[in-house]
Amino acid sequence: MRVLVINPGSTSTKIAAFENETCLWKTGIDHPAQEIEGFARVGDQYEYRIAAVLKTLALKGDALETFNAIAGRGGLLAPLIGGTYFVDDNLVRVLQDAPGGEHASNLGGIIAYHLGRRINVPAFIVDPVAVDEMEPLARFSGLPELPRISLSHALNMKAVARKVARQIGKTYQEVNFIVVHLGGGISVAAHYKGRMIDVNNANSEGPFSVDRCGTLPAYQLVKLCYSGNYSEQEMLNKITKEGGMFAYLKTKDARAAEKRMSEGDSQAKLVLEALCYQVSKEIGAMAAVMAGDVDRIVLTGGLAHSQFITCEISRRIAFIAKVEVVPGEEEMEALASGALRVLKGEEQALVYQA
Numbered sequence: 001m002r003v004l005v006i007n008p009g010s011t012s013t014k015i016a017a018f019e020n021e022t023c024l025w026k027t028g029i030d031h032p033a034q035e036i037e038g039f040a041r042v043g044d045q046y047e048y049r050i051a052a053v054l055k056t057l058a059l060k061g062d063a064l065e066t067f068n069a070i071a072g073r074g075g076l077l078a079p080l081i082g083g084t085y086f087v088d089d090n091l092v093r094v095l096q097d098a099p100g101g102e103h104a105s106n107l108g109g110i111i112a113y114h115l116g117r118r119i120n121v122p123a124f125i126v127d128p129v130a131v132d133e134m135e136p137l138a139r140f141s142g143l144p145e146l147p148r149i150s151l152s153h154a155l156n157m158k159a160v161a162r163k164v165a166r167q168i169g170k171t172y173q174e175v176n177f178i179v180v181h182l183g184g185g186i187s188v189a190a191h192y193k194g195r196m197i198d199v200n201n202a203n204s205e206g207p208f209s210v211d212r213c214g215t216l217p218a219y220q221l222v223k224l225c226y227s228g229n230y231s232e233q234e235m236l237n238k239i240t241k242e243g244g245m246f247a248y249l250k251t252k253d254a255r256a257a258e259k260r261m262s263e264g265d266s267q268a269k270l271v272l273e274a275l276c277y278q279v280s281k282e283i284g285a286m287a288a289v290m291a292g293d294v295d296r297i298v299l300t301g302g303l304a305h306s307q308f309i310t311c312e313i314s315r316r317i318a319f320i321a322k323v324e325v326v327p328g329e330e331e332m333e334a335l336a337s338g339a340l341r342v343l344k345g346e347e348q349a350l351v352y353q354a
């Protein structure tokens with residue numbers, strides 16, 4: 001069985017080909033900010049990203065027609081249980097209309113659907129970002145009209161948590177981990193005995209990331225919204241695409257920021273330190289969620305490749321529990337496995353109902 005895996009992030013599209021559980025090749029295409037900014041809505045990027053996928057297949061000498069299924073990262077849907085979902089007409093319409101919000105992960109299902117239709121094979125999404133396992137206590141925000149929402153890097157965090165649990169001779173269900181995904185967005189989650197009982201909404205809460213604001217001072221935010229200087233869309237863009245490190249340094253590339261820091265740019269240093277400071281504070285919050293009963297703190301995602309970033313975070317939070325660094329992501333393997341379980345009849349694909 002061959003599965004083509006498509007994983008669109010805010011700054012890149014990752015693509016991989018699997019023959020059963022074996023990854024034949026894996027690659028990532030970085031999308032320059034000026035190209036992505038040309039699209040009014042994230043859903044509009046699907047043809048641009050499909051062209052990048054087809055170009056990659058040609059470069060790898062792999063034909064689309066040889067795949068038995070296409071698996072894409074799932075998006076900002078209504079809260080749902082984890083699992084593998086068929087991408088049908090209804091689901092692709094929801095991802096395109098994006099009532100849950102704009103995000104690159106909405107493109108995973110859309111691209112998988114269109115590629116699947118070209119060669120008449122099923123398209124799936126697996127453990128989308130909307131997976132919700134939060135405890136009732138975690139849902140309080142302080143305003144009944146604004147319950148907290150679980151939007152996170154669930155797919156990678158769970159895959160990496162399972163891997164680290166195996167390494168220490170336990171199952172995911174037996175451990176308490178704080179898992180931190182440091183990608184375009186940042187998720188800091190309390191994984192308690194196999195359930196993600198609390199997590200910051202990676203699109204609008206928690207630490208600032210390379211392009212997102214994270215939690216903002218609420219009073220000042222309301223004042224800015226009503227200042228007359230910004231439309232609703234401009235404010236949403238500020239929060240989800242143009243905030244965080246990008247707002248301070250005008251780059252979403254942490255490697256470029258780190259290079260500037262090493263060349264003596266003090267503002268770049270301060271901003272990177274602030275990002276690590278905020279991540280550390282959120283880790284402290286999740287330690288309190290688990291009443292200090294933490295087996296490991298796991299740092300993963302693209303930014304976990306950076307020694308500066310992992311050391312800066314570790315020095316503040318190592319007192320809580322041992323820190324494991326798993327740079328990059330296991331999302332491609334997790335997506336392929338989800339599709340393969342359905343293709344092999346080990347699991348039934350779910351149908352998205354909302």
Ligand SMILES: Nc1ncnc2c1ncn2[C@@H]1O[C@H](COP(=O)(O)OP(=O)(O)O)[C@@H](O)[C@H]1O
Pocket residue numbers: 008009010011012182183184185210252253254255256258301302303304305306328329
């Ligand atoms: N070796 C590295 N050192 C520092 N930052 C890195 C490194 N590799 C990737 N990154 C940064 O990670 C971020 C992207 O992370 P990634 O997990 O690929 O996010 P996404 O999938 O959301 O696009 C970018 O800011 C990128 O510059």
Ligand SMILES: CCCC(=O)OP(=O)(O)O
Pocket residue numbers: 008009010103104105129151152153183184185186202203
């Ligand atoms: C919205 C949660 C997932 C997320 O932030 O993903 P990226 O880091 O790929 O933008």
